Amino acid sequence: MTATSTPLAKCQICGSGHLAPILFLGFIPPVNTMPPVGSIAEEQVAYPLELLRCEDCTLVQIGLEVDQQVLFPYSYPYLSGSTRILRENFADLYREVQLLTNLGADDFVVDIGSNDGTLLSNFLTGGHKVLGVDPSQAGEAARQRGIETTTSYFNKENAAKLRQSHSPAKVVTAANVFAHIGDIHTVVEGITELLTDDGIFVSESHYLASLVETLQYDTIYHEHLRYYSLGSLKNLLESHGLEVFHAHRIPTHGGSIRVFAGRKGQHEINGAVPRILAEEDKAGITDGSALTDFAARVNQSKLDLYGLLAPLKAEGARIYGIGAPSRASTLINYVGLDAGILDCVLEISTSHKLGKYIPGSRIPVLDEAKLFEDQPEYALLLSWHIADELIGILGKKGFKGRFIVPLPEPHVT
Numbered sequence: 001m002t003a004t005s006t007p008l009a010k011c012q013i014c015g016s017g018h019l020a021p022i023l024f025l026g027f028i029p030p031v032n033t034m035p036p037v038g039s040i041a042e043e044q045v046a047y048p049l050e051l052l053r054c055e056d057c058t059l060v061q062i063g064l065e066v067d068q069q070v071l072f073p074y075s076y077p078y079l080s081g082s083t084r085i086l087r088e089n090f091a092d093l094y095r096e097v098q099l100l101t102n103l104g105a106d107d108f109v110v111d112i113g114s115n116d117g118t119l120l121s122n123f124l125t126g127g128h129k130v131l132g133v134d135p136s137q138a139g140e141a142a143r144q145r146g147i148e149t150t151t152s153y154f155n156k157e158n159a160a161k162l163r164q165s166h167s168p169a170k171v172v173t174a175a176n177v178f179a180h181i182g183d184i185h186t187v188v189e190g191i192t193e194l195l196t197d198d199g200i201f202v203s204e205s206h207y208l209a210s211l212v213e214t215l216q217y218d219t220i221y222h223e224h225l226r227y228y229s230l231g232s233l234k235n236l237l238e239s240h241g242l243e244v245f246h247a248h249r250i251p252t253h254g255g256s257i258r259v260f261a262g263r264k265g266q267h268e269i270n271g272a273v274p275r276i277l278a279e280e281d282k283a284g285i286t287d288g289s290a291l292t293d294f295a296a297r298v299n300q301s302k303l304d305l306y307g308l309l310a311p312l313k314a315e316g317a318r319i320y321g322i323g324a325p326s327r328a329s330t331l332i333n334y335v336g337l338d339a340g341i342l343d344c345v346l347e348i349s350t351s352h353k354l355g356k357y358i359p360g361s362r363i364p365v366l367d368e369a370k371l372f373e374d375q376p377e378y379a380l381l382l383s384w385h386i387a388d389e390l391i392g393i394l395g396k397k398g399f400k401g402r403f404i405v406p407l408p409e410p411h412v413t
Contacts, residue, residue, distance in 0.1 A: 004067040011054035013236045018055040023295040025049040025334045031326040034356035037364045060227040089252045094122035107170035112154045113177030117142030159190030168196040175204040179226040188240045201261045210255020215408040217298045218327040229285045230276045237261050246270040254385030305410040318376035321345035323383035324353045333360045372398045380404045
């Protein structure tokens with residue numbers, strides 16, 4: 001064990017030590033540990049990746065916290081504006097906030113983990129005062145768009161400073177980041193510190209029910225410390241005096257949940273909240289019964305994918321991966337793919353990942369133009385959760401081969 005990781009022997013929400021193992025995916029390197037193509041292979045740090053469930057408060061989490069400086073360094077390469085579905089999703093979030101609160105021109109909006117400012121750009125265009133909080137270089141892209149951004153991690157101490165230097169926030173958002181931060185209680189304390197009395201907190205997180213339903217084991221990696229159900233998220237927020245008053249599922253990242261919360265008694269509770277909680281009960285999410293065969297299904301999916309790829313390679317087929325999202329690292333390492341099976345992974349020409357190897361492998365990430373120049377027989381969609389969109393785009397661009405969708409059931413289309 002190194003100083004860059006901390007075992008999570010207790011529940012991250014309630015502190016219980018009653019954690020039941022669900023799935024062990026092996027020793028996986030951090031998803032952004034990508035050596036340059038052509039470099040000699042050197043030792044690469046890998047951390048155990050195990051999914052656990054709290055038997056007391058129902059939270060599903062991983063068993064190890066890797067230091068944020070390792071997972072989210074200043075050089076963190078991800079830009080949220082590069083994905084159409086996210087741009088549309090954040091525009092929809094803004095419209096929904098307008099419907100649920102009387103957001104005025106002078107009201108202050110803060111986004112935690114603001115990245116390149118794609119979410120906040122909607123509020124800025126709407127005439128509101130905005131501030132992004134993000135520790136990575138993506139903040140520079142936001143500043144170039146006119147979005148004030150502070151380069152830091154969010155916590156209670158920083159929230160108090162922001163309230164003093166700016167003003168209380170009518171809206172605080174945290175999209176695809178609320179499950180990533182280690183000491184989640186200091187984050188929620190910071191949110192409550194920053195919010196106005198009638199303010200709202202909007203979170204978007206990958207949804208546990210979606211993960212189970214469509215077998216998304218590839219979304220399990222060290223950046224994701226927790227996998228929320230609405231029930232477990234409600235437990236967390238209520239422990240800090242915040243009340244969930246609206247929620248619904250959204251399609252981002254293969255299935256997420258958007259949750260609205262405010263100070264207790266400030267907002268009328270929408271009927272969607274009890275409905276989703278009842279759905280979780282019925283599906284076995286609340287009592288954990290839906291997770292009992294999850295590991296077996298994941299293991300079978302791994303065997304099925306390898307069994308699909310092996311005969312194709314034996315026939316001499318070329319298989320190129322499409323997209324290098326973080327989830328691709330888990331799938332490639334867990335299934336045991338290497339450069340002898342997956343010739344390369346392709347990304348758009350502006351990607352920060354070009355010219356690097358997929359973590360834990362010698363599979364190079366190359367320019368997408370290679371797909372149309374080489375015309376391999378198969379393209380493996382590593383961003384399979386947007387398969388329909390990718391198939392349409394790549395077909396229009398001129399790819400003539402066939403597509404392999406790895407999850408939830410591996411198949412050729």
